[in-house]
Amino acid sequence: MKPDLNLRQVDIFRAIVKFGTVTAAAAALGSSQPTITRELLRLESTVGFQLFDRRRQRLHPTARALKLYHAIEEAYSGLDKINSSLHRMRAAYGEILQISTLPTFAQSLLPEAVARLQKEAPGLTVEIDNGDPRNQSPISGFNFDIGLIEGEYDDPTTEVIRLGTFRQVCLIPAGHPLASGDGPLALQDFEDQAFVSLGPNDPYRLILDRMFDAEGVTRRMPVIMQSANGACEMVQRGIGVTILNPLTALGYLGEKAVLRAFGPAPGFVVSALHPVDRPWVDSAGRLAGHLKTICAEARQRLKGLNLL
Incomplete structure (x- = not known):
């Protein structure tokens, strides 16, 4: 049984595919051309099949090599997301509040609620995803502290906070x-x-x-x-x-x-969701409070317009 690839070999293979020559790959990796050439020979011995065709002083990946490259890029894409998240955390002055919301609330309820919250916590970073939080699950991984939906919701994985009840x-x-x-x-x-x-x-x-x-x-x-x-x-x-x-x-x-x-x-219910297995952050509770207040203010305005 042939051994698995190590991270060094993966980096070398990826660099050669991206740059097309051993010399360019060596420069990108801070290595030498003879070293990368040797590593390439070992790499092809490890995988057990030819990775590149040599034509006109360039290395062209074979069909199998391209499939391997795409699998590697998918893995690196996940790593890029991890690093991107890490960079955002480093750049944030304070707490990060992640919100998943239906688009209509991103344009109606949230702007005022976030504005009020920022006055209380000026170092807060708010990340808003315009997607239905109900489409997330414990299996795929909840990626929000507060989710905003319309209607009722009953699921043991989430705490439901009713923000307001209206009529269309x-x-x-x-x-x-x-x-x-x-x-x-x-x-x-x-x-x-x-x-x-x-x-x-x-x-x-x-x-x-x-x-x-x-x-x-x-x-x-x-x-x-x-x-x-x-x-x-x-x-x-x-x-x-x-x-x-x-x-x-x-x-x-x-x-x-x-x-x-x-x-x-028809009735129209606004609810907030919080994943029960996700620790409460202070700003999530504050945001829920502001959202309730704004919904109550909207009800008063609608009452004054005889629309309740």
């Missing part, structure tokens, strides 16, 4: 026929209206579709967006109306768009 609202272009009136809008009010919808796999899109279909209400859908913020931008430009979470919608209330209540509006 209608965002309507200013001057639109549905923009004025008293009381909440009904399903029938949307008959033949241009409606900016979220993507076909969005859970709230599915709920709304079932509601409208059950009442036989037909909407026109000139635009379908994956992003709640993108849907609001479309509404501001007069393309249509939409129904979505109030935290995002409040950011677009103004001269170009108005908010109205929707009678059968």
